[in-house]
Amino acid sequence: MASTLSRLQLGQTRGLRAKLLRRYEHQPLVSCLAGLYGCRWRRYERSCAQPGDCCCNKVSQNPPLDTSGSGSVHLYESCGGVKLIKKSGVCVCVSVRRCLITGAYLAVLFALYLVPLGLYSPCIKEKRTLGPAPALIGHRGAPMLAPENTLMSFEKAVEAGSKGLETDVTISFDGVPFLMHDRTLRRTTNVHEVFPNRTDALAAMFTWAELESLNAGAWFLSHNPFGTTGSLGAEERRQAANQSVCSLQAFLQLAAQTDKLVIFDLYRPPRGHPYRDTWIQRTLEVIQNESSIQSSQVRPATDLRDLVQEIDPELQQTSGSRLPLEELQSNNIVKLNLHYSSMSAELIRSLEYEAVNITTNLYVISQPWLYSLAWCSGVHSVTTNSPQLLSIMSSPMFLMSPDEYNLMWILTDLLSLMLIVIIFVFHRLKKKKNLSSISTLNKVKM
Template sequence: MTALSWPVAVLSFQMTRAQRALILGLFLLLLSALYLVPLGLYSPCIKDKDSLGPPPALIGHRGAPMQLAPENTLMAFEKAVQCGCAGLETDVTLLDGVPFLMHDRTLLRTTDVQQQYPERSRSPAAMFSWSQLRTLNAGAWFLSSNPFRTAGSLPEDERLQAQNQSICSLVDFLQLAAHSQSLVIFDLYRPPKGHPYRDTWVQRTLDVLLNQSSILSSQVLWLPSDLRSLVQEIDPDLQQTSGSQLPLQELQSNNIVKLNLHYSAMEYQAVNISVNLYVVSEPWLYSVAWCSGVQSLTTNAPQRLSTMTQPLLLMSPGEYSLMWTLTDLLSLALVLLVFCFHWREQALALSSEGDASLDTGTYSKFRTLSEVWSVSSVNSHI
């Protein structure tokens, strides 16, 4: 109450009428600006429902690891498909000619390599053989570390399934996507120096995709930028995807049909090029992406976002204006009420003193500075 009525306290001091008018004018100007600011704000979710496009397609980030399964395992991708994901995202590393799924440089976080190969636990994952990788457990860590505090809520059969997950090969991943007719997108990590596939990792991955799996090339959003022209020459049906906001001319010259960008680039649009955002897991951010017309997004929480029937923040321009207009009117009424209250209290206090004085030929009532602060202190507690 005191914060709203500081001009009244100021006007209680001895000052000229012009000074009072100036202070009151500045206060009203600031108040008007605060009232008008919300009416000029922009949000993609301030639109009519009829102009709202379809919801963004969901791509399971490393499967669906937030609550349902250990990342980059077949269980995680199966769960993502069950949650309605249209696509699957992963990370591909190459070892002795076998591409496999692993996000980290080492195996330490998501496998039991510390128990199986303690002397090599911090070695690059790409330097193990496939036979060695197949012996590692890639699911027990999810239950023991419980990264999202949800493992305890899994049914017993799913906990047992998670406990027994192994490292997934690219072939198995692609076959699951082919069977479920899911899109796939992956980062492809180049092997370290000294690796036998250091210079042919792209060709080897393409060979697995084209000759060892039954997935259609049109289901693959090809993200790696290395040797892109060679990749297009080998398989022109792959959906060329860029992870950078390149100039439109460069995108078109490289036959880029999709961009894979961080969600902070939500407003970026390019002609005839769709956008996928990563990683969006909160309903409010999904709502903003939906209102912005984003075509797809990578998420850790497909089981939550797939159940949303409309954006959380959707509001028509008329509803938005009405909401803020009523809020402004209510606030103005409150400000006027506070002013009237203070003026009434001031008048009662002055009349009780029973004295008056003349100043420069004008009849006025004044109090000492200490009395003004005393009255203001009483009012601040009301």
């Protein structure tokens, strides 16, 4: 009676195990991953759920009868030295699936080994061919260290070693050009406190007296846009909290005193604005008559190049798109100001531009690795949020000669191959040991 009960419990246990294994019946990816990462191809082998299914059952010299209640018996035969499983009249080669998975694994592995041969990086070059580091242009100043487009921000950019300063210019309602990137004052000022009913009004519709009454720095400390305010000292925090909207005249005076290049986008005022049609003339008037900066230091970005050229021929024109070389020259464009995604295209055409003294500037590059790629590509300057970080780089990251690059990948591939072989050999020996133990146990039972 006890023996019968024991057999029933054993049958229930095996039946439960068979159900659990059948959960993976339609998940070949599970078996594949188990083999790829552990070389344990037998881990998810299981019996067929239905006649005609592709079976992979564990092979042993003396397979037990199925006591799960299904009434089926698994018979093991040999066909040319290959183990076969027969169930419900269907005979399947156990090693076929393993061979297919192993072949796919080796094919993927071989492809991965060849991938480095197809990779390209501008930093794979001889060190002697590396050009000078791209000049740094502070994007709205140094916005990681001070509120953007404020006088403090541009002073920090100058201290960090920037060769140029970039900003955005808007015209106030009474004709004073000032620095503001956004169309409204909501993000970078306390307009919601001073003029609660005009929070969403366009910045150009405020007079200069109204703009001067706003605080343009407290938001930087409260919002901490780059997570860098913690690095500021007590005096720097006090200074940042008291910044105001910066006029174009004050900005140009700083650039003139420090001999910095100036790049700016000029926004046309909205309809109904008194300077809607004379915004270019008013901005150039400030450059020529209200500041001591040289016209050759200024690079305005606007589509009305003919008008700018007519008013001030010495101004250096900037283009935000890659125009034909002839058009660039005819419009007196001396700098291309492009997004950093244009880096590869600029690398191809850099020699063509350099031949006619047209330089390239990429924006906005603030990470050392991206700056390294621009450096290796031969870009002349970059607009950055972090001049304090990029200015201390003495050489590009990842710079290596083609021979060093090939040696690195060959050694890596060989080490990887050795590790894979060791893992396979280890599991093979472990498998033989397990089969030997099973054979010895069966002999003892007999």
